[in-house]
Amino acid sequence: MSAQRTQVVIVGGGQSGLAAGYHLRRHGVDFVILDAEATPGGAWQHTWDSLRLFSPAAYSSLPGRLMPAQPGETYPDAGHVVDYLADYEKRYELPVQHGVHVKAVRRDGDRLQVETDAANWSARAVISTTGTWSRPFIPAVPGRGAFTGTQLHTVGYRSPADFAGQRIIVVGGGNSGAQIAADLALGGIDMTWVTQRPPRFLADDIDGRVLFDVATARRRALDKGHTDTGGVASLGDIVAVPPVRAARDAGRLQARPMFTRLTATGIQWADGSRAEADTVIWCTGFRPALAHLAPLQLRGPRGHIATDGTLALGEPRLHLLGYGDWTGPASATLIGVGRPARDAARTIAQLLRE
The missing domain is CATH 3.50.50.60 (FAD/NAD(P)-binding domain)
Structure with missing residues (x-):
């Protein structure tokens, strides 16, 4: 199967993929976003009914577009987030192809080959933003197979x-x-x-705004060689x-x-x-959904890929975004993903110029 060519493939069209697309567009980079979901909204489409954000709408926004307030709600619900992400995708005319499952990313000379169930793509760089929701983790507790409920x-x-x-x-x-x-x-x-x-x-007056500031301050302190204060984990x-x-x-x-x-x-x-x-x-957490990157043989302890910011250390054409603090402070949050997305786009734009 012949591969379609583009400069960058973004794998995943949730909040991280959209933020990456926004910044790539500002650099004039040609890219495509391949998203397994049939409709916009990422994993927010599949959460429980009563879920609310930790922060008010204005502090839960992607780059370039403030999330509007939800009438009657201080903390927006998941449906409001889905509507916001769908509007964001449309407003910035981001080239998202929905219902496309990426099966593998492989090296192909000076390019990366992205194999999907629809078509193959050849790119100079790849940003993986598949998150964790599709990989729920359940611990191996004795008797789990014996429970009849x-x-x-x-x-x-x-x-x-x-x-x-x-x-x-x-x-x-x-x-x-x-x-x-x-x-x-x-x-x-x-x-x-x-x-x-x-x-x-956590104290009742702490919400997502505070958590983002604490996570960012911790990362800056660590980057300067200062003592680790524990960040968000130290608060609760x-x-x-x-x-x-x-x-x-x-x-x-x-x-x-x-x-x-x-x-x-x-x-x-x-x-x-x-x-x-x-x-x-x-309610025992998730693991990063990185099976599509297995052919690159980059995974280390605990299933993580070693990174410097968002850049995969073993593959300079690959960036990982939105998986947690190891890919940027608070990068798995709406408000937190903007900065590492901006940095990844800037690094990729420089790579393409070279």
Whole structure:
């Protein structure tokens, strides 16, 4: 199959891919965005019904276009984010091809070959922005295969209405675990929340604006060789968004320690005590979706690819964007992805000139 040619292929059309496209356009670079989703909005199309941003709309924006406020909401919901991303894609006429699955990226002389289920592309550079939502992680807990109830991950949760009359175990002490536990508790569901360590709630006045500033300050300090202050992790693990705050203050978010095993009908703790359950919801995080980059043989410990900023150290024509702090401070957030996207576009534009 002959390959279509372009200067840059962006793999992924969510918030990171759009931000990268915005900055490449400003440099006059020819590019295409290949997105597996059938419609605009990235992973935001698949979140649970009650999800809200950590920050007001004005502090949750991609470069060049402020997110408009959502009427009646201080913290916009996921649907509002989807609408914003769809408008952003259209406003800047970004060349996104939806419903295209990228299968592999390979070296091909002085270019990179991008293989998809629709067509192949030949590019001078590639920006991978596939995120983590498509790679949910569930730990190997003893007895997981013996449990006869339902098990699902964060990605499969939608609303308390789906669990009426059930006994639910929510596993995970991060933001997803706290928000889903709060959602179920406030929805009147019989819910037990278990966490690896006691939950650490951030102060009520800390939202995404503060977290972005803290993450950025930490990165600047590390770049200057200063002592690591711990960044966001030093403040806590859970942002006290209004539903979480309400459930916590009502005494409905009392976490129990992590259990040692699943039984056929529930969970069991180290002391032998048990809890019966119909469903276990694993809010246990994600791994970077990097299978398409496997032919480049760049992955190191924990599945990460070594980077300098967004640049892959083992392949100077590849940039990774939006996977977490290892690809830029707060780069997995709407407000945080703009700066590393700008830096990646600038570096690529320089590479193309050379």
